[in-house]
Amino acid sequence: MFNKLSFNSDILFQMASQLHNSATPAYTLAEGCPQKDPASSFSINKPGGGSLLLLQDTQLIEKLAHFARERIPERVVHASAAGAFGEFEVTHDITDLTSAAFLSEVGKKTPFLVRISTVGPERGSADTVRDVRGWAMKLKTDEGNQDWVFNDIPVFFVRDPIKFPSVNRSHKRHPRTHLPDSTMFWDFHNNNQESIHALMCLFSDRGTPASLRNIDAFGGHTYKFTKTDGTFHYVKIHFKTNHGIKNFTDAEATRIAGENPNHNVQDLFENIEKGDFPSWTAYLQDMTPEQAESYKWNIFDMTKVWPHKDFPLRPFGKIVFNKNPQNYFADIEQASFSPSTMVPGIEPSADPMLQARMFSYPDAARYRLGVNYQQLPTNCPVSPVYSPMQRDGAANFRGNYGPDPNYVRSSLRSMTYAAGNVSHDEWAGKAASYSSEVTDDDFVQATALWAVLGTQPGQQENFVSNVAGHLKSAIPQVQEKTIEMFSRVDEGLGKLIAKAL
Ligand code: HEM
Structure with a gap:
């Protein structure tokens, strides 16, 4: 029988923190077994100096092995x-x-x-x-x-x-030089100009x-x-x-x-x-x-x-x-x-x-x-969780629902259910018909943003110098196409960027 508490991983952590919280915690291995001061390895001292380490030194082996594994993959984007x-x-x-x-x-x-x-x-x-x-x-x-x-x-x-991996790769490191690369950055955006509005935001201050x-x-x-x-x-x-x-x-x-x-x-x-x-x-x-x-x-x-x-x-x-x-x-x-x-x-x-x-x-x-x-405690909801059709797998530490049915529609243990998502017959609506083609429409809001920057002292100047500073290391043919793209926002803007390069 599972109650609200048995699904709350906080309890396990409270137990662990009782140990942490004592004024002078007793040092243990990760298994809880008390251990000697971890500042030195077990060794047999040889007469005349030097020492031999022992394979039985679990503490030494764990410290080295865990250290080598203490990184997890970083997020492919938003890592920092x-x-x-x-x-x-x-x-x-x-x-x-x-x-x-x-x-x-x-x-x-x-x-x-x-x-x-x-x-x-x-x-x-x-x-x-x-x-x-x-x-x-x-x-x-x-x-x-x-x-x-x-x-x-x-x-x-x-x-x-489908373009999400591409836009991110173009903003990251070049696959050969391993350097950020303004040519590939602008090459992507020149050829996917629906990004113009976001670019106007990114290159403003x-x-x-x-x-x-x-x-x-x-x-x-x-x-x-x-x-x-x-x-x-x-x-x-x-x-x-x-x-x-x-x-x-x-x-x-x-x-x-x-x-x-x-x-x-x-x-x-x-x-x-x-x-x-x-x-x-x-x-x-x-x-x-x-x-x-x-x-x-x-x-x-x-x-x-x-x-x-x-x-x-x-x-x-x-x-x-x-x-x-x-x-x-x-x-x-x-x-x-x-x-x-x-x-x-x-x-x-x-x-x-x-x-x-x-x-x-x-x-x-x-x-x-x-x-x-x-x-994981940081991701765990504060409300009770009961999801017995999703069990097992690596690092499962939430009680795992014991003998409760792990299949749907069981008559052995009743559950209550939310009303379910509201059904919207036309939930997508006509507005969902969708085209990814770039048209003049894509430049209207970018042009409006350029005008807004013009109302704040120095902001248009900073924008031009921010773009030019980034674009100047791109190859000439990419520079030309980028200038064309910004000229579609405002002809004067294209000219200003060309001049600042
Ligand atoms: C199709 C478009 C997108 C895809 C496929 C995508 C995919 C991803 C992936 C794979 C991660 C790493 C997650 C992790 O490792 O935990 C991530 C992180 C993130 N993305 Fe996106 N993303 C997209 C668009 C967006 C958009 C439009 C926004 C904001 C409006 C956004 C905001 C974020 C944020 C804030 C993070 C960091 C999350 C964190 O702090 O853990 N992403 N994204």
Whole structure:
């Protein structure tokens, strides 16, 4: 018989921490057997000096063998990050849009874990470099985990998921030289120009944030907020920093990357440690299915935003980071986030990128952390788990459901079930018919962003110099095509970049 407690891995960890917490813990092997001081190996001293080690020295062998295995694969993207814990609080009623329990009441608070990353560079690399920042958040709600896996720009580079590995490879290292390569970077974007809007964001000074406390985060995708009565709205979610956007210039970001490659990690850690808790306001934009069918942009196209004048921002929550990880590896490196982790009341839309991501993240976690990654304390929900059709596998430490039926429809032990996803006959709608061709439409929002940069002193100049600084090492034929691409945003912009090269 399994009760709520037997599925809570915290109990095992409480047992372990009782030992840790005593003032002078008794040192043991990992099996719990008391051991001698680990500062020296067992050896037989030979007369006249020298010593022979013994194969029976389990402690020595374990220390060496475990050390050689203490790295796990790093994330193929978003490898380098900072992390924190915090609290999400509902500030405005949105029960007209969703029946999600954690959003059901103003004042309701939900604890979360968050990981903010750069995308392209490897684990531990300089964190002020020009890049998108990822924002992965696991809210531990009463109805299971809700993951929000966002970026700090509102759009993405591509809208067909088959291009995702390509865009990332072009931003990483060249397969031959093992160097970042501006030719392949721009060659990819010149030939996949639906990325223009995201490029405009990346090469503005927002590509080099001055701290992780001064960035916004965006869901990017269209999600569905659903209600038990079968109705739904499309939503886009945005988190806006309460401390204002602050960016480095390209020159500052480059200098700091050399002086302190961990600038952003350190800034976040130290501010949380001294009680200066960063906070964000959560907003959403909502759209009815009928509006979606006739809207001028395809709402499942991740390269487009919904202009605020058409769909105003509606506040609904407050996010505060209030605690640092106790152990980076256990809390943050072993964390796994996925857009597929959703509570009742939040559902995917027909956005093809979102659909692909819902496969890709759990797949990555199974590879990176093992098939039972959801049982790791940092990933484990605070609500009870009962999933007896999913058992066994490496590193299973959650009771494993004993004799309970491991097949569906058993009459031996009854279960209750959620009502199931609301059935939406036309859940995809006509808006899901989809074309990846690049047209002039793809440049409209990029041109609008160029105009916005023109309203902020120095921002257009910085943009030109940021692009030119990156592009100047590309081969001439790629440079020419990139200039053509930016001329489609604004003819003057193309000329300015050509002049700055
Ligand atoms: C088809 C498109 C995409 C695919 C296939 C994809 C795939 C992946 C994979 C495989 C990882 C590594 C996961 C791990 O090892 O645990 C990852 C990380 C991440 N991705 Fe994506 N991604 C896509 C698009 C996006 C978009 C559009 C966003 C934001 C709106 C995003 C945000 C993130 C973040 C924040 C992480 C880091 C998660 C963490 O901290 O563990 N990705 N992505």
